[in-house]
Amino acid sequence: MTTNTNSNIHLRPRFKMELNENQDDLISKFKANLSDGDCKYCSKIVDGHIVIDVPKNENHFWSPQLNIEIEQTDIDKTIVKGLFGPKPQVWTLFMFFHFAVAVAFIGFAVMAYVQWSLKTDFSLALTIVIALPIVWVLMYFLGRLGKSTGNKQMDELYQFMMKTLQK
Template sequence: MDKSLKLRFRFYNVTNKSIDIIKKEFEDLKTTIEPDFKIKIIDNHIWLSIGVLKREKHSPQLHLELEEMEDGNTAITGLYGPDPVLWTFFMFLHFIIAGVFIIFSIIAYSKWKLNQKFILDITIMTSMIILWIFLYFFARLNRRKGIPQMEKLKVLMEKVITP
């Protein structure tokens, strides 16, 4: 797999199996792989993730959306992504950092216009930029660490969708 993945890697695949057969095969596979992997099926959506015992903070999940085509084949749209809880927390941190930066930039501008000292405000703004850069590289590192597990999820998916 390409090591320069986008933050949320997407793919599209077509198989000659029907949606019902794919869902049944994933349902059957669920019982044999239970401690190492987790499979969740809702309607035409299937989520594959690493099992609780082997899950790390960088563990990805794979979301498959099944769509029936006119010729009887099934279109599969896949999306690799981080754990939703971690992703939500990560976005929360980004919004907090952006909010603190905006608030202190307004305060620094006000103090500058009033000819007051604003060194502390600039320091806090600079630390928010440094913290944001740290989060960026932390996310890149976690994504790179998750690539081997992405491969395992891909192999698991191919067991079912490959005819």
């Protein structure tokens, strides 16, 4: 088994592994391990795509998901690609806020320019244009804080996956 990671799992949570096993064998390993009575993880398996969630009793807003894609390259060779990320609801909410801040920044920048060129008071629009990048930076650090909150669970998901693949 060879593993190729972009960098440390906490900085850029993607990885890619080449295995000398059949795709169906790997998927059956995950099905067997996830349906085991001792397994605490929630999962969805569709074809070569596996989504593993943390247990419901340990789940919080910043809990990560592990998305695994298993691709067959040869008869007995597969590539396992993994991606750690937030739940889709959290990701969508965060992207919505980033988009709203970007649109508001552009809108208030245009408003400040128009008021300046018309020689009217543009202090409110300029204040908001200055404040919005600060809001964006705060959202960035909030996301980093949330990501660090889920690091322990990310490690647990990774260990579970590695244990399953090595059976």
